[in-house]
Amino acid sequence: MxxxxxxxxxxxxxxxxxxxxxxAAPRAPHKEDGIVxxxxxxxxxxxxxxxWKPNGAExxxxxxxxxxxxxxxxxxxxxxxxxxxxxxxxRAVIIxxxxxxxxLAWDLEGTEIAEWLNKQGIHGFVLRYRLPRGxxxxxxxxxxxxxxxxxxxxxxxxxxxxxxxxIGIMGFSAGAHxxxxxxxxxxxxxxxxxDAIDTVSCxxxxxxxxxxxxxxxxxxxxxSGLSELLPVGVDTPPAFLAHxxxxxxxxxxxxxxxxxxxxxxxxAELHIYPDGGHGYGLRSDKSVKAWATAMEAxxxxxxx
Numbered sequence: 001m002x003x004x005x006x007x008x009x010x011x012x013x014x015x016x017x018x019x020x021x022x023x024a025a026p027r028a029p030h031k032e033d034g035i036v037x038x039x040x041x042x043x044x045x046x047x048x049x050x051x052w053k054p055n056g057a058e059x060x061x062x063x064x065x066x067x068x069x070x071x072x073x074x075x076x077x078x079x080x081x082x083x084x085x086x087x088x089x090x091r092a093v094i095i096x097x098x099x100x101x102x103x104l105a106w107d108l109e110g111t112e113i114a115e116w117l118n119k120q121g122i123h124g125f126v127l128r129y130r131l132p133r134g135x136x137x138x139x140x141x142x143x144x145x146x147x148x149x150x151x152x153x154x155x156x157x158x159x160x161x162x163x164x165x166x167i168g169i170m171g172f173s174a175g176a177h178x179x180x181x182x183x184x185x186x187x188x189x190x191x192x193x194x195d196a197i198d199t200v201s202c203x204x205x206x207x208x209x210x211x212x213x214x215x216x217x218x219x220x221x222x223x224s225g226l227s228e229l230l231p232v233g234v235d236t237p238p239a240f241l242a243h244x245x246x247x248x249x250x251x252x253x254x255x256x257x258x259x260x261x262x263x264x265x266x267x268a269e270l271h272i273y274p275d276g277g278h279g280y281g282l283r284s285d286k287s288v289k290a291w292a293t294a295m296e297a298x299x300x301x302x303x304x
């Protein structure tokens with residue numbers, strides 16, 4: 001197996017010669033098999049790092065994006081929504097929906113992804129992470145949630161029937177940024193631990209970054225390299241990345257991560273497609289829809 005591979009699609013898309021097809025309709029919602037309230041577990045008892053408290057009530061709104069997307073706003077309580085496969089294997093993935101740290105695209109980039117993973121025998125955990133209030137750093141509370149989530153799933157690996165060294169994280173857009181933060185900052189927890197769960201490793205074993213955002217040091221400069229918030233090293237987990245050439249967020253975001261992994265001899269696989277834009281989840285009819293099949297194959301090979 002090659003340590004590092006880059007797969008480029010054709011320079012132009014065959015779809016350019018075909019009549020446009022509407023995005024795939026949203027799937028009927030599937031009921032989760034359990035909900036874990038992350039900060040209600042263990043010694044935290046409902047409190048959160050820094051005595052964080054919500055600002056107002058949580059809300060949901062059905063938007064017109066990609067044929068209808070459920071947007072969750074102002075998350076009040078961090079939770080993992082668990083989706084169990086009918087034929088469970090030993091692997092799990094924590095899923096971080098995107099939304100620019102303003103909303104969570106709950107179905108498009110959350111529950112639909114969990115169901116897709118379930119078909120592969122993979123346990124899916126959709127992370128309902130906190131969004132910034134006012135002038136807070138956009139990722140601060142979310143990274144605490146992601147680290148706690150990884151530790152929580154790993155601490156319960158036996159109960160779920162999961163291998164503790166087969167727990168990955170993946171995300172879309174801002175959720176990909178959050179996944180990258182978790183992958184690059186696992187050596188030091190971003191909050192002071194309080195219980196046994198917080199002593200369990202928060203390092204993901206593999207990462208999926210789909211149309212990633214905020215990876216570059218300067219979002220307006222594709223040549224600026226990685227953000228200083230993303231200290232990639234030799235112990236950063238292997239990654240799968242996908243991006244479209246016509247994404248308004250440049251594919252340099254994915255390439256910067258890929259190159260940093262290559263420099264540290266960490267396995268990675270990057271797919272860049274001619275078209276598809278941004279924010280499509282599994283519903284695109286453009287060339288970028290192939291990311292899902294490619295990632296399935298990557299996971300089947302051991303996520304390396």
